[in-house]
Amino acid sequence: MDAKIIDVAAKAGVSPATVSRVLNQANGVTSKTRDKVMKAVDELNYHPxxxxxxxxxxxxxNIGVIAQDINNAYFTEIIKGIENMAYAQKYRVFICDAENQPEKEREYVTMLMDRTMDGVIMITPQLSDEEICEVANKGYFIAVIGRNIEHPRIPCIYTDNVKFSRQVMEHLLACGHRDIVFLNGYPEAIDSYERLEGYLKALKDNQIPFRPELVENGDFNENGGYEAMKRLFDKKIPFSAVFAANDEMALGVYQACAERGISIPDQLAVVGVDNNRISKYVTPPLSTVNQPKYTMGAIIVERLIDQMNDNQYEDKRVFVVDSELLVRGSSHFSRK
Amino acid sequence: MDAKIIDVAAKAGVSPATVSRVLNQANGVTSKTRDKVMKAVDELNYHPxxxxxxxxxxxxxNIGVIAQDINNAYFTEIIKGIENMAYAQKYRVFICDAENQPEKEREYVTMLMDRTMDGVIMITPQLSDEEICEVANKGYFIAVIGRNIEHPRIPCIYTDNVKFSRQVMEHLLACGHRDIVFLNGYPEAIDSYERLEGYLKALKDNQIPFRPELVENGDFNENGGYEAMKRLFDKKIPFSAVFAANDEMALGVYQACAERGISIPDQLAVVGVDNNRISKYVTPPLSTVNQPKYTMGAIIVERLIDQMNDNQYEDKRVFVVDSELLVRGSSHFSRK
DNA sequence: ATTCAAAATGAAATCGATTACAATATCTGC
DNA sequence: GCAGATATTGTAATCGATTTCATTTTGAAT
Known part of the structure; x- marks a missing residue:
């Protein structure tokens, strides 16, 4: 159906090699033959x-981006950064949705082995360090966002979860809160684990005893946050603030509070993580932690392309980027 | 670097053809040779x-999905449906973000011409009917979501924008509203155009004169809705309800109201469109129109695959799916 | 006008799988 | 045990581009 290079060559009265040269290198061809060839290309609507x-x-x-869940704005904003930078370097970006299933993640990684992709970027992968390193060891190109993987050829970029979690806690403590709930995501996810660690360290720093009943697990989604809050309310234990492991779950907290007539921030302070684009539009605007998502995507794809071009920058392999606590209406009033 | 089929053949002591047969057809090979081959495949970690x-x-x-903006949950939920159905039929789905740029959309369509994809699904494309038909006429496989394109080989699925817009209006009118704002998206987008049409028809049906100053254009994003509302408030004209062309813009309305202390729904009723997953978590929960997004994706990819397999179902080319008005807290109180 | 270097072009090999066709091995029935 | 049918395996062509290497053309200098 489609025109092939020999068709173009025949039409232009040249050899296939010449057609290829016209289409690929700028030089090495007379402008006269170039014109002939381009004319034939246009007329036949030829696409190699x-x-x-x-x-x-x-x-x-081709570069593949393996995201855990494209319904989550955290991933899609990173992807925007990846796309624009890759596009500028003539790479096409294909987005793959692992839907939080390691099995699908693994399946998409095989796109490297079958050479469908020159490289992939994994955002907060669930696969183990060993499994990812093993792939890299075979010579395939992988970059990782949201985790640090110790491998000389894997560029990584992430924020310090422990650090910003402590900042969130210091903020809530400064507002006078002592009974602070930590609303976790999937407990296995590295983000959950590290954010919990920051929560615990902050309590310790301030000599506040850890009360396990104040920690509930969610699923990084609105409904998980909502259900977790319902469980907490049912426990009938006092608490005055909630630190949710991401903004989606914080929204679930909003809903649970609305249902019980609990006002935010007067009766309950809420802080999320990720600065989801909608978080400043809810009422009250949600305090959260911003990560430079777009930039993270842009940086890592650039490093990945460097790797693929054999430009090794050992000193520029790992990037730890700063996050920023955005205090908004959901937490800024101080309690007494 | 990678093992090739001849390496596997050599290791297993058979010909490449036999290796191919083992990997592709279930029959036609002795179980003994199959085992030999599979052993070699495993040992060499062979991927064709x-x-x-x-x-x-x-x-x-491969099937490509060309979405206008992956940051918008409308698209990502449709994509989930596409992915799961395609996956079941052994197709891989690659998501492409056109970022609302027709130029990028066009560029992604060339994936058909260069045979990177067997078919593509365009969600609310911006390209003209003519341009899309022209591609289909060349024999490439395209399916469209959110628009009806008159072409015998293009499966289409969409909801009736005019119809549900009238339903939204009837609901607001039944609540006693007469001065109803229509917050449009990009005026060029088909969704905008048709939803506006429904708004106008409903006014006419009810003998309410159209007041152009009650229509403002946004951009389908939160900020666009917010800015449009600010402009409306500045006009100092009375209105008691807002019909926003999508939920994201409705969120901007929430923010604008919060800033001015206007309470929803008592002082202003708000209805959106799309049933964004977060819309039921905001306060008050947002009334909106639900489209069966997941199902729309699943249906259309199935029809696309039918087309690609030469199973033409002329009678099953166009699907108009029902939408549902979800009345929630942002509009259900009646005004007097 | 002639020679030689440089530029432009063409012929044919190549990438790594699948598959049509040919060849060989196995099985069946007598 | 053998003919013939059938099942298994191998050989070689093929997909459509790029690229090496050889050849021809052009142009510059004398």
């Missing part, structure tokens, strides 16, 4: 077959 | 090169 090209060139100029 | 396979088979088993 990607499979043939990839096969011959042993590369695809 | 996708480019070579695609080139020879003249297909990729």
């Amino acid at each position: 077959n990607a499979a043939a090209k990839n096969l011959r060139q042993q590369k695809t100029m | 090169n996708a480019a070579a396979k695609n080139l020879r088979q003249q297909k990729t088993m």
Whole structure:
């Protein structure tokens, strides 16, 4: 159906090699033949077959992004950064939704082995360090966002979860809160684990005893946060603030409070994480922690492309980026 | 670097053809040779090169989804439906973010011409009917969500924007509202146009004169809705309800109201469109129109695959799916 | 006008799989 | 045990581009 390179060559009265040269290198062809060829290309609406090209060139100029859940704005904002930077360097970006399933994540990683992608970027992967390193050891190109993987050829970028969690806690403590709930995500996720660690360290720093009943697990989604809050309310224990492991769960807290007529921030302070784009539009605006998501995506894809081009920058492999606590209406009133 | 089929063949002591048969068809090989081959495949960690396979088979088993903006939950929920159905049929789905730029949309459509994708699904495309039909006419496989394109080989699925907009209006009118703002999206978008049409028809049906000053354009984002509301408030004209063309803009309305101490729904009723997953978590929960997003994705990808397999179902080309008005706290109190 | 270097073009090999067709091995029935 | 049918395996062509290497053309200098 489609025109092939020999069709173009025949129409232009040249050899396939010449057509290829016109389309790929700027020089080495007379402007006269270039015109002839381009005319034929246009008339036949010729597009080089990607499979043939990839096969011959042993590369695809494709980068895959493996996200845990494209419904979560955290991932999509990172992806915007990846896309724009990659696009500028002539790479195409394909987004893959692992839907929080390690099995799917693994399946998408095989796109490297079958050479569908030249490289992949994994955002907060669930696979183990060992499994990811093993793939990299075979010579495939991987970059990771949201985790630090000790491997000389894996660029990584992340924020310090423990650090910003302590900041969140210091903020709530400064507002006078002592009974602070920690609303966790999936307990296995590294983000959950580290944010919990920051929570615990802050309590310790301030000589506040840890009360396990103040920690509940959610699922990083609105409903998980809502259900967790209902369980907490049912416990009939006092608390005056909630630190949710992400903004989605914080929204679930809002709903649970609305149902019980509990006013935020007067009766309950709430802080989330991720600065979801909607968080400043809810009432009251949600205090949260901002990560430079777009920039993280842009930086890491640039480093990945460097790796693929054999430009090794050992000193620029790991990036720890700063996060920022945004205090908004959901927590800024101080309690007495 | 990677093992090739001849390496596997050599290791197993068979020909490449036999290796291919083991990997592709279940029958036609002795179980003894199958075992030998599989052993070699495992030991060499062999993965067939996708480019070579695609080139020879003249297909990729890849489907591309071209979304306008992956930051918008409307698109991502549709994509979930596409993915799961496609996955069940052994297709891989790659998500492409056009970022509301027709130029990028067009660029992604060329994935069909260069055979990177066997087919693409365009969600509320911006390209003209003519342009899309032209591509289909060349024999490429396209399906469209959110618009009806008159072409015998393009499966389409959409909801009736005019119809549900009238329902929204009837609901607001039944609550006693007469001065109803319509907060439009991009005026060029088909969704905007049709929803405005429903708004106008409802006014006409009820003999309410149209007041152009009650219509403002936004951009389908929170901030656009917020800014539009500010402009409306500045006009100092009375209105008691807002019909926003999507939930994101409705959230901007919430923020604008919060800033001015206007309470929803007592002083202002608000209704959105799309049933964004967060809309039931805001305070008050947002009245909105639900579209069966997941199902729409699942249905259309199935039809697209039918087309690609040469199973033409002329009678099952166009699907108009029902939407549902969800009346929640942002509009259900009646005014007097 | 002739020679030689440089530039442009073409012929053919190549990438790594699948598959049509040919060849060989196995099985069945007598 | 053998013919013939059938099942298994191998050989070689093929997909459509790029790229090496060889060849031809062009242009500059004498």
